[in-house]
Amino acid sequence: MLLPPKLAVLIAEQIAQPVTESRMLQQFGNGSGYLFPGKAPGRPRNVVGTHNLLNQFGLPVLSARNTAMIEAVTSLPPIVVADPFGIHPNAAQRWANYAKGDWSACLAARMITD
Template identity: 50%
Template sequence: MLPPKLARLIDDQLQYSPRHSNAAGWRYLLPGHSPGRPRNLLGLADTLRHHGLPARAARNTAMMDALVDLPPMVIADLIGIHPKAAERWATLAGGNWSEYLAARRAAPQG
């Protein structure tokens, strides 16, 4: 479920943008420069970063939130990551904060 205002914006974009569908009939919320192709993920991340929206931080937060409600195997299947990676994320999401801070201090900055 999306907030109503966001849902309306997405519906409007899908309905009124001519570049959203390809020959197979798939529709893209974020179409690429070529008609019928999705937006490049790296280009989208750069655009978001340019506007002050940290894509990686948002992705990581969404992953942690999802792992509170769903088992790691379900998340791995839904978003296409390795089950071991989902397990590591689940450990981070469910571990205590002192372990998180220790891991954060040990991680290289950048």
């Protein structure tokens, strides 16, 4: 599987240091069921905190989200995509219009300048 280099390094480190059951219980045994538990019991880490954490490791959160959004709206109806992404159905429709947009004018303009 092709992975971004920084993510590949993190995964390789995880493979080199396998998680034992006791270590897993220490990390995820808080009963919340969240991969990224927040400070408040039973709550996930907030979006900004998760975004900052991933950016510390050089993982491009915004571009990955945008790519996932475009992939989702091109393969599913926008109304179905809205809820999992936490956006309004109208915003999902705008993403679908953007993803399926007619790029011929842009390509024609580029051909003229090249």
